[in-house]
Amino acid sequence: MEAGRADAVTWRNRALLVFDRVSVPVAVCDVYGQVVLANPAMATECGTTPGRLRGRQVLELFRPQESGQVERIAEALRLRRRSRYQV
Secondary structure: OHHHHHHHHHHHHHHHHHHHHOOOOOEEEOOOOEEEEEOHHHHHHHOOOHHHHOOOEHHHHOOOOOOOHHHHHHHHHHOOOOOOOOO
């Protein structure tokens, strides 16, 4: 079991290295809209560091262009759909 855990940690670290090097701004949020993880490109977009984005509400950082946009995103998440929405 210990070998499996070590493998999981290795792959997690590799995934985070790739995440940090993606040039597109990316943030991972929980279902309530709180930023869990942000890459350096996202932090640059917001004028801060990745660590300072953690715990912030995504709607503090971005404003939807249309009033129903947040509801559509929430519905897509609820139904486990993969969609991209510009905010």
